[in-house]
Amino acid sequence: MKVFEKIKDIQPYLAALKAEGKSIGFVPTMGALHDGHLQLVKTSVSKNDITVVSIFVNPIQFNNPEDLAKYPRTLEADVDKLAGAGCDIVFSPSENEMYPEPDNTGMEFGGLEKVMEGRFRPGHFRGVGIVVKRLFEITTPDRAYFGEKDYQQLAIIKYMVKNLSIPVEIIPCPIVREADGLAMSSRNMRLTPEHRAMAPEIYKALLRAKENYSWFIPSGLEKLVTTEIEQNPGLKVEYATVADSVTLQPFEDWMDTEHAVLCVAVFAGNVRLIDNIILY
Ligand code: PAF
Secondary structure, eight states, X not given: OEEEOOHHHHHHHHHHHHHTTOOEEEEEEOSOOXXXXXXXXXXXXXXXXXXXXXXXXOGXXXXXXXXXXXXXXXXXXXXXXXXXXXXXXXXXXXXXXXXXXXXXXXXXXXXXXXXXXXXXXXXXXXXXXXXXXXXXXXXXXXXXXXXXXXXXXXXXXXXXXXXXXXXXXXXXXXXXXXXXXXXXXXXXXGSOHHHHHXXXXXXXXXXXXXXXXXXXXXXXXXXXXXXXXXXXXXXXXXXXEEEETTTOOOOSSGGGOSOEEXXXXXXXXXEEEEEEEEOO
């Protein structure tokens, strides 16, 4: 496995592989890798000649400086895990390498960025859009792999790729969960033992919501999920939103859409977790 830090080194290396006709699969990450990431990597390895993984904690997608400062950075362990998962190339640039100058590019995603995460994390998706577009330009992948845990991010990346005609196939991959149902996330390692013990209640509430949604109107289901999660002292719901799973827009009646998703953001202590479930 090769590790690159400079754009000027990785670009010709990948160009030569492409010239040989090799297909490139790409998994963008911010490091602190867990089995969810490794699943994306393994899927890419099974479908592409070459798998590239980027590790870059992207400062411009953090709206909260404390969250950025506390984001786990575990490069050495990440590189070992990637070698074990069959990754071929790691791209681990510095901040200066990615942003030699401040990037003022505007980014909009047809309104997808305005709901849910967008309401609580101003500028977050602009930062994600800028970095993912740049990483695509650097790594020129045929396919790129994104987890469904970041449901809204995935919708936004699909929109961006279509809107800007970026020649990459976006492959959504299912959420990977711990044995007790907690969605895998790099943030989980920051949970106190007490909050870690109650965090699986989030997914349990989502499962109950899926089972019983038809008894409620969408806004009623949102309230129910919020109440159920907040029954656990230490869990605080930032939002519980039922949305059309394609447009991400809210609706009033189950008859209004053919496909619905329920997304939540929950503080477990001071760690913000997100999760979601497709209702139908
Ligand atoms: O999902 C993430 O880890 C990040 O948002 C991504 C896609 C690597 C961009 O920084």
